[in-house]
Amino acid sequence: MFRQIAKFFAFKVFKFSLEGVFPKDPKFVIAVVPHTSNWDFFVAIGVRTFLKEPIHFVGKKELFTPLTSRFFKNLGGMPLNRKKNENVVEAITRMYGEEEVFRMAIAPEGTRKKVSEWKTGFYYIAKNAGVPILPIALDWKNRLMKFHPLFTPTEDKEKDFSYLENLFKGVVGKIPKYTRTIH
Numbered sequence: 001m002f003r004q005i006a007k008f009f010a011f012k013v014f015k016f017s018l019e020g021v022f023p024k025d026p027k028f029v030i031a032v033v034p035h036t037s038n039w040d041f042f043v044a045i046g047v048r049t050f051l052k053e054p055i056h057f058v059g060k061k062e063l064f065t066p067l068t069s070r071f072f073k074n075l076g077g078m079p080l081n082r083k084k085n086e087n088v089v090e091a092i093t094r095m096y097g098e099e100e101v102f103r104m105a106i107a108p109e110g111t112r113k114k115v116s117e118w119k120t121g122f123y124y125i126a127k128n129a130g131v132p133i134l135p136i137a138l139d140w141k142n143r144l145m146k147f148h149p150l151f152t153p154t155e156d157k158e159k160d161f162s163y164l165e166n167l168f169k170g171v172v173g174k175i176p177k178y179t180r181t182i183h
Contacts, residue, residue, distance in 0.1 A: 010046025014039070014140075020147030022051050023134060026101040028150060029126040030055065030134045031164065034180060035107030036114075036173030040138055044105065045075060047145055056104045058092060078104075089124045096129035103134075114178045123160065127153045135164055141172035 010016050032044065048055045056076040064072055064079040072079075080091055096102050104125070108118035126133045132150040139146065148167050153160050165182045173179040 004049070006042050006045035007049040008046070010043045011050070014043055015143050016043055016047070016145055017143060018047065018050075018145050018147070020149075022053060022147050023150055025132070025150065026103075027096055027099075027129070027131045028103055028134050029122050029129075029131060030103055030105040030136055031108050031122050032105055032136045032138055033108055033118075033168045034138065034171060034173035034178070035109050036112050036140075036175040036178035038112070039174050040107075040112075043138065043145070048076065054101050054103060056102060057106070058095075058104065076105075089121050089128065092121075092125050093128040096125075096131060105136075109180065112175075112178060115180055118161070118165070118180075120157075123153060123157065133164070135167050137168055137171045138173065139171045140174045141176075 032040070044055075054076065056078050058078050058080040059072060061079040061081045064077070069079075078095060080088065092104065095104070106122045106125075108122050109115045110119040110121070122133065132152045134150055135148040137144070137146040137148070151160075151164065169182050171179070
């Protein structure tokens with residue numbers, strides 16, 4: 001039921017359209033930019049429902065209680081134990097090795113507020129897991145979710161980030177003042 005509501009919101013209420021091709025590869029990191037509002041989650045779940053593709057996200061283990069676990073797992077949620085002294089990048093990288101199909105969505109900003117630069121976790125997860133990155137623009141101004149081609153990280157992080165950031169020039173989030181300006 002929640003999925004149908006999310007699909008309704010994504011395409012009927014928010015009037016989003018899709019551009020590009022969602023890859024069939026079983027494993028990659030999905031970098032969704034920008035992330036400025038909780039509404040981004042509903043649009044993403046709606047698109048996931050429409051695509052009928054497994055897409056995951058991680059949440060702190062405490063969210064996955066006996067009452068909520070099934071709900072979050074049905075949405076693609078995977079619990080992450082953050083109480084251990086374990087590096088989050090390493091923990092998520094291990095999930096790629098344990099799952100047959102794993103496509104984790106993450107916001108490189110790391111928050112819904114405006115940031116001056118992206119966090120690097122998504123990049124190192126992809127490198128450590130040996131999987132590509134699917135850059136997805138969530139453009140509220142044009143009501144468009146754009147799937148860019150898969151990108152395989154190289155040994156030149158600076159060049160890779162420059163390439164990835166250029167894909168999002170002009171993309172505006174739900175809350176424009178929180179959208180990072182990319183030059």
